[in-house]
Amino acid sequence: MNAKRNVVVHPDLPATAAAVAARLITAVLDAQAARGEATVVLTGGTLGIASLKAVADSPALAAVDWSRVNFYWGDERFVAAGSPDRNAVQAEVLLSVLDDHGLDRGRVHAMGSTDEFNTPEDAAAAYAAVLAAEAANEGGSTLPVFDVLMLGMGPDSHVASLFPDHAGAATTGATVIGVHDSPKPPPLRVSLTFETINTARAVWLVVAGADKAPAAAVALGGEATRERVPASGVHGTQGTWWLMDQAAAALV
Numbered sequence: 650m651n652a653k654r655n656v657v658v659h660p661d662l663p664a665t666a667a668a669v670a671a672r673l674i675t676a677v678l679d680a681q682a683a684r685g686e687a688t689v690v691l692t693g694g695t696l697g698i699a700s701l702k703a704v705a706d707s708p709a710l711a712a713v714d715w716s717r718v719n720f721y722w723g724d725e726r727f728v729a730a731g732s733p734d735r736n737a738v739q740a741e742v743l744l745s746v747l748d749d750h751g752l753d754r755g756r757v758h759a760m761g762s763t764d765e766f767n768t769p770e771d772a773a774a775a776y777a778a779v780l781a782a783e784a785a786n787e788g789g790s791t792l793p794v795f796d797v798l799m800l801g802m803g804p805d806s807h808v809a810s811l812f813p814d815h816a817g818a819a820t821t822g823a824t825v826i827g828v829h830d831s832p833k834p835p836p837l838r839v840s841l842t843f844e845t846i847n848t849a850r851a852v853w854l855v856v857a858g859a860d861k862a863p864a865a866a867v868a869l870g871g872e873a874t875r876e877r878v879p880a881s882g883v884h885g886t887q888g889t890w891w892l893m894d895q896a897a898a899a900l901v
Contacts, residue, residue, distance in 0.1 A: 654889045656869065658898040662696055662857040665894045669696075669855055670703035672892070673797065676851065677713050680796040686717040687796050690841075690849065692809075693724075693736035694801035696857040696894075701743035716751040719783070719793070720744075723800055723846065724809035725760035727769045727827070727837035734835060735762070758783070760839045769827025772839045777825040780845075791824060798849035798885070802856045803833065806864040806878045810840035817842070818876045843875060843882055852885035859896040866900035 659665040673689070680687035691697070704710065726734045733739070737759035744757060758779050761772030783793040800808045810828045811818045817828050817840055824845045828838040846852065856865055867873050868880035869891065875882020883889070893901075 654869070654884070654891065656891045656893065656898065656901060658893050658895055658901075661894050661896075662699065665855070665857055665892060666696060666699035666703045669700035669799075669853070669892050670707050671709070672853070672890075673700070673704055673799075674707060674709045674713060676797050677718055681714060681717055684794075686719065688719040688721070688793055690721045690723050690795050690798035691736065691740055692722075692799040692801045692855065693739055694855075696855045697736075697799060697801050698739045698742060700799075700855060701740055705743045705746040710746070710750060714751065715747045716753050718752070719756045719758070721758045721780075721793075721795070722760055723798065724828075724838055724840035725762075725772075726835050727761075727766075727772060727839055728763055728835055730762035730764045732762075735759075769829065769837050769839050771827075773823075773825040773827045776839060777823070780824055792845060792848050795849035797851050797853060798846060799853045799855055800846070800880075800883060802854055802861060802864060802868070802880045804860045804864055805832065806868055806873075806880045807833070808854070808879050808883055809846065810838040811843065811879045813877055813879060818879050818882075843879075846883050847886070849885050850887045851890065852883050852888075853890045853892055854880060854883070855892050856897045857894040859899065861897040862899045862901075865891070865893065865897055869901055 677687040766772040781791050873881040
């Protein structure tokens, strides 16, 4: 089901990050109230990481039982585990703070690195197995319940590591894929697929910057295909939110 798309515009990147943080804390609290735990898929990028820093700095941080929050990633650079290029490393701006608030590191599921796997496909297969195992623990089949799945968007409209006119954007029948020859360095990556992303209850596209405005306008125009404009092809089962600053929303 392609639930309604909602566009929310904030004045600038810091305001957008603060708003995303407030939404995320509320969404986690609501999910825990409904089913005892919450599951969030994180993204990287300037706004994505700024939003996590805003959560870490929020006075409402202590309201959440962080021991009952599961974290995944939408994509990852296939590089060394400690590389600053990795989304998981950048996310430590929040996760390291949550260690003092009961975070269960066993619920933090980072994608594999070159320290562990020889190829992106090996890392993708391992992550697919993690997803399937967690889904089985929940009584499901191949994917856990994602309460909130956050995505950034590139100026070319890519989301996760699904790029325009690239093999990953056309992939079906897989939950996680290895990506080669990424148009944006580094060339090797691991990514969730459209089929996985679109099982999330809520998908949030967090987008800031004037360089994103043309792609956002096309993606929201309703006529693009996901193979050509990947951001147009993601949606939540209960809702899709574009959380944007004024510069990114200028042409919407």
